[in-house]
Amino acid sequence: MLKTTTLPHTIHSQNFDKKLLKNNHFLLLNKCSFLINFLCMGVHIFSKFMYNSTPKQATQENTMTAKHNPQDFENPPINWVPAVFLISTPLLALILVPWYLWTHDTSPALWIAFSLFMAWTGLSITAGYHRLFAHKSYEAHPVVKYFLLIGATLAVQSSAFDWCSGHRVHHRRVDDEYDDPYSARRGFWFSHMQWMLKKYPSGQYDYKNIPDLKKDKVLVHQHEHYGLWVLLTNVIILSAVGLIIGDMLGAFIIVGLLRMVLTHHFTFFINSLCHMFGTRPYTDENTARDNPILAIFTWGEGYHNYHHYFQYDYRNGVKWWQYDPTKWLIAGLSKIGLAKELKTVDDLTIKHAEVTMQFKRAEARIAGGDLSLDDRLMLFKDKISAEYDAFTNTVEEWHALKTKSMELKRTEFANRLHEADEYLKEQFAQVEQKIRDHSERVEQAFMQLKGKTVKG
Structure with a gap:
């Protein structure tokens, strides 16, 4: 990355009198x-x-x-x-x-x-x-x-x-x-x-x-x-x-x-x-x-x-x-x-983007040709595909939950609004944990494949 270049001290004679310069105000x-x-x-x-x-x-x-x-x-x-x-x-x-x-x-x-x-x-x-x-x-x-x-x-x-x-x-x-x-x-x-x-x-x-x-x-x-x-x-x-x-x-x-x-x-x-x-x-x-x-x-x-x-x-x-x-x-x-009015993206949307990229990288590594498509790799590919399907279902669940959240906030009475919010928060937390689990399982699958490849 960027390193500050040391500037060369070249424009000066060794006999230059600093005191003379300082005293010469004009x-x-x-x-x-x-x-x-x-x-x-x-x-x-x-x-x-x-x-x-x-x-x-x-x-x-x-x-x-x-x-x-x-x-x-x-x-x-x-x-x-x-x-x-x-x-x-x-x-x-x-x-x-x-x-x-x-x-x-x-x-x-x-x-x-x-x-x-x-x-x-x-x-x-x-x-x-x-x-x-x-x-x-x-x-x-x-x-x-x-x-x-x-x-x-x-x-x-x-x-x-x-x-x-x-x-x-x-x-x-x-x-x-x-x-x-x-x-x-x-x-x-x-x-x-x-x-x-x-x-x-x-x-x-x-x-x-x-x-x-x-x-x-x-x-x-x-x-x-x-x-x-x-x-x-x-x-x-x-x-x-x-x-x-x-x-x-x-x-x-x-x-x-x-x-x-x-x-x-x-x-x-x-x-x-x-x-x-x-x-x-x-x-x-x-x-x-x-x-x-x-x-x-x-x-x-x-x-x-x-x-x-x-x-x-x-x-x-x-x-x-x-x-x-x-x-x-x-x-x-x-x-x-x-x-x-600080604008932010919610954590679930951010995690969704991260996990989606993990799946894309997984597919790219499988299709890269660095490893032969033996039985272990085919099983790994099936595992990633299944995990992606599960992840897609989780995302659909999340979108449905957000829609439900908007509907509840429009229809619930004031005395029930807090109760509805707490219920939705619990559900959001569960979906968020599911997405984290998907991410971890993808990483674990790669680690297992690496270990088996080295042993093989």
């Missing part, structure tokens, strides 16, 4: 001014053109065609501004970060600020742009909503309109080679960055798929004046950090540039690596994978297979032990009244 001020102006100008220009957006597009109904022609992807024009920005900022970080670390003493306050801004901007993308705006998996208090919006703007990953419109298309057209904006089937480089570097037809977003967001005047303003939003957040907030910690240059290089580059690529890893490496415990109908290592770098987004199957669940790491700080943040906010 020289330092000039360097700060040049760097700040350069970064702000680049961010401002990039933010205006990154996704071919203009202020007029905020209210236009740009209709995306149902299917794009393969020939439209053969030689699309270069999208120069995002191409230059996304390539130059990592190169600048590789040059300026080592230079700064070599020529300046860093303070704990600088690294605390860097860590806080990594968390703020990263969680603003995952809890804000992704789970709140794109999927509506929970409702947030306006204070939380706009705090996340500012953090997402500071991350420089386009407006909420562009980000969410493209993401909804991604879920609707996932893995389609020509209609998924960042289709994994076009390779790592395309899904990671190339989709932003050229003007592909799939990157022309359809704002008809975000009618809910267009009702929010603040989001409309952010989209129409996105360049200004990015400029103000990056200049004002980073300048304030520089004044507080007493290190303006460090604030812009470490808290600004380095943090932005890392946040960019951690987000890009979700589109690329999370569709390449990991497990598929819930569905194999798309390339999305669960990857606990990637979850560490992506604030819990690494459990991508679950997310693509249950996209409206506010959790990505659905197990209590899975690392998903975005889930913990949202749940924590709900405890203090700053988030509500």
